[in-house]
Amino acid sequence: MATEGEPGVLVDARYGKDKVRVFRVVRDPTTKVHNVVEYNVTVLVEGAIETSYTQADNTVVVATDSMKNITNYLAKVSPHVLDPARFALHLGAHLLARYTHIQTALVTVDQLRWARIGIAGAESSAKEEGRPGHNYAFWRDGADRRFVDVEVARKEKDGGANTAVAKVSGGLRDLLVLKSSGSAFENFVRDEYTTLVEVDDRIFSTSVDLRYTYDEVDVRLPGDEKGLVFGEENVRGKGNDGGVYAWDDAKIGSRAREITLDVFAHDESASVQATLYKMAQRVLSENKGIEKVRYVLPNKHYIPVDMKYIGVDNTTPRNAEVFTPVDSPSGLISATISRRR
Numbered sequence: 001m002a003t004e005g006e007p008g009v010l011v012d013a014r015y016g017k018d019k020v021r022v023f024r025v026v027r028d029p030t031t032k033v034h035n036v037v038e039y040n041v042t043v044l045v046e047g048a049i050e051t052s053y054t055q056a057d058n059t060v061v062v063a064t065d066s067m068k069n070i071t072n073y074l075a076k077v078s079p080h081v082l083d084p085a086r087f088a089l090h091l092g093a094h095l096l097a098r099y100t101h102i103q104t105a106l107v108t109v110d111q112l113r114w115a116r117i118g119i120a121g122a123e124s125s126a127k128e129e130g131r132p133g134h135n136y137a138f139w140r141d142g143a144d145r146r147f148v149d150v151e152v153a154r155k156e157k158d159g160g161a162n163t164a165v166a167k168v169s170g171g172l173r174d175l176l177v178l179k180s181s182g183s184a185f186e187n188f189v190r191d192e193y194t195t196l197v198e199v200d201d202r203i204f205s206t207s208v209d210l211r212y213t214y215d216e217v218d219v220r221l222p223g224d225e226k227g228l229v230f231g232e233e234n235v236r237g238k239g240n241d242g243g244v245y246a247w248d249d250a251k252i253g254s255r256a257r258e259i260t261l262d263v264f265a266h267d268e269s270a271s272v273q274a275t276l277y278k279m280a281q282r283v284l285s286e287n288k289g290i291e292k293v294r295y296v297l298p299n300k301h302y303i304p305v306d307m308k309y310i311g312v313d314n315t316t317p318r319n320a321e322v323f324t325p326v327d328s329p330s331g332l333i334s335a336t337i338s339r340r341r
């Protein structure tokens, strides 16, 4: 939108609430087993909102405070609250159903870890991944977070249709790993700039960031007045997968984490690049609904301390035992691996 006399043109605009912190407990009154989730939610919208920027017209603005309220309200009433992907889809679809001038809703749900405390006893009838666990006592069993990113876009402009298409990706952030053997780095370019020595055994540590992207899904917006009826039938995969959800993000999320840890541990790593590629291939081969995988792996260097000055060998790989962990600089290795068509 351009106004005469102004040098600039509004090219894109989106707004919303970031860092909406939500904790939800779901209680089963019969078994007394509780399930809990903690999310950091980002909820943004795009659409016919240009005049709020160009003409100070707030009549098109759903307040970011209201978006926070909607997030909390859906955390209370959505049947999908325990599943971040479905919850994010429901929140995005709800915003489009409720506000016809909104074209696209962008929802990110970052999930903090809460695992059942695995103890036996009277209050431990619940199970987590087959293990016994306390019914309502939990602990933070890792600093890594699962996330899901959902972009729900109305199919037709101007609120005309009750159908939308959703781009969904999920992943993992800040999974910190280290191995003290099984990693080499040799045969790299050697020239006048090279000081790094080749090693057939070194420490390999990284903080894994992983994003996997699904095939797009079709979304039917909730038709009921309150926008709360949003079931399996509202989301359809595009392939011949019999409709409903084309994937189970909860299962894929925990499997991708297991695969990442498994490949990291088992691979005789020739480089961060080569290990990354193997991780991505495994994630693709075991999860048919995933279209592409992106890993970002910083190489967190651990430098053997040189003790030659005191007559001690601490630098040849066999004798390297004391290291200085180096925060910066770090390598930064990334790649996207897409399913072969």
Ligand SMILES: O=c1[nH]c(=O)c2[nH]c(=O)[nH]c2[nH]1
Binding pocket: 185, 196, 270, 271, 272, 273, 299, 331
């Ligand atoms: O696995 C590695 N890949 C690199 O590209 C690189 N560069 C470097 O200095 N060390 C390493 N390690």
